[in-house]
Amino acid sequence: MALWGMVIDLDRCTGCQACVVACKAENNVPPVGAKEAVRGRIISWMQVLTEEDEEHDGEVKRFVPRPCLQCDDPPCTKVCPVYATYRNPEGIVAQIYARCIGCRFCMAACPYNAKYFNWHRYQKEAPGQNPDVSLRPKGVVEKCTFCHHRLQKARERALAERRELAPGEYVTACAEVCPARAIVFGDLSDPGSEVHRLARSPRAFRLLEALGTKPKVIYLSEGEGRG
Ligand code: SF4
Ligand code: SF4
Numbered sequence: 001m002a003l004w005g006m007v008i009d010l011d012r013c014t015g016c017q018a019c020v021v022a023c024k025a026e027n028n029v030p031p032v033g034a035k036e037a038v039r040g041r042i043i044s045w046m047q048v049l050t051e052e053d054e055e056h057d058g059e060v061k062r063f064v065p066r067p068c069l070q071c072d073d074p075p076c077t078k079v080c081p082v083y084a085t086y087r088n089p090e091g092i093v094a095q096i097y098a099r100c101i102g103c104r105f106c107m108a109a110c111p112y113n114a115k116y117f118n119w120h121r122y123q124k125e126a127p128g129q130n131p132d133v134s135l136r137p138k139g140v141v142e143k144c145t146f147c148h149h150r151l152q153k154a155r156e157r158a159l160a161e162r163r164e165l166a167p168g169e170y171v172t173a174c175a176e177v178c179p180a181r182a183i184v185f186g187d188l189s190d191p192g193s194e195v196h197r198l199a200r201s202p203r204a205f206r207l208l209e210a211l212g213t214k215p216k217v218i219y220l221s222e223g224e225g226r227g
Helices: 018-026 034-038 075-079 105-109 148-160 173-177 194-199
Strands: 004-009 047-053 059-066 085-087 093-095 183-187 217-220
Touching: 004 194, 018 047, 018 173, 075 085, 075 105, 173 183, 183 194, 194 217
Parallel strands: 004 217
Antiparallel strands: 004 183, 047 059, 085 093
């Protein structure tokens, strides 16, 4: 069985935000106005964080794209009182919006701030929306799903053509659009995949590894890995 994962090369990322925009368009995440932004109500399933260099007057040292890290041992799923979030057999941490009661326990449990409370009522059938992704109701928690709908679509296509899913046929919107090729997506359990190879690079590291959450989004950076 596949184990979907992502490798993000921080030495390649230019902070262009193409992944952020692609994610919003793909997953029907609407922008909010200035007033809502000030109240902390922006939703950004993919966010590019900046790390500042204290030695050089706070200059930007590097950019850190942060989707849901799809932890293999996710703390968010363990606190949900209504089982509205779970890890599926292929390692994707999913949300069931119809079950979510908006208590936000999972947001508090996520050490990576990857979950968002939806304060907004989505515009129904606005032009440009992706029909493959459901609109979330107001009052639920949402997050990056590794564009899971793309996997379902690719599987249906393969089934109709009576063949197996081909390597590289399922890829997230952020990985597809990154002009710097900083994001590589694929099956971590496939020894022939690029993501498998990169995850074993000496430059590889995981965010807050000591917490034991085992993220399946793995970062690369010179000097950060195993030496
Ligand atoms: S699209 Fe690629 S280069 Fe641009 S911010 Fe995202 S990861 Fe970095
Ligand atoms: S990054 Fe946060 S939301 Fe995503 S699986 Fe891990 S704990 Fe859950």
